[in-house]
Amino acid sequence: MITLLQLGTELGRSFYPASGTTFRANPVTGVHISELADPTPYLEGGELLLTTGMSFADTAEASTEYLGRLAAHGITSLGLGLGPWLDEFPPGWRPAASGWASSWGWCPMRFPSSRFPAPTGG
Structure with missing residues (x-):
């Protein structure tokens, strides 16, 4: 199974860690x-x-509530697409995320999601 670290390495500046x-x-079970x-x-x-x-x-x-729902459901990785709504992580996210063992990534505007490799079992 592919990991988030491998995805980031493979995609380079098309999907990179937030500051x-x-x-x-982390194994990625799907995108x-x-x-x-x-x-x-x-x-x-x-x-x-x-x-x-x-x-x-x-x-x-709203950001804090959203992250809480994701954390409670076992979502460990989040990719935020830069573009029409946000150009950086919302201010409320960092405090909300302090207890969440997650990884945050950026996707540049107009990055096609089809470039993410499909996770495979194994």
């Missing part, structure tokens, strides 16, 4: 794209979740 973080060797306020009913845990932040970028409270 102050590093990619870990899921969602703009839902609560994507957890569609996730099993272990996925890399890609989002632009559209559903939670407005307030620190």
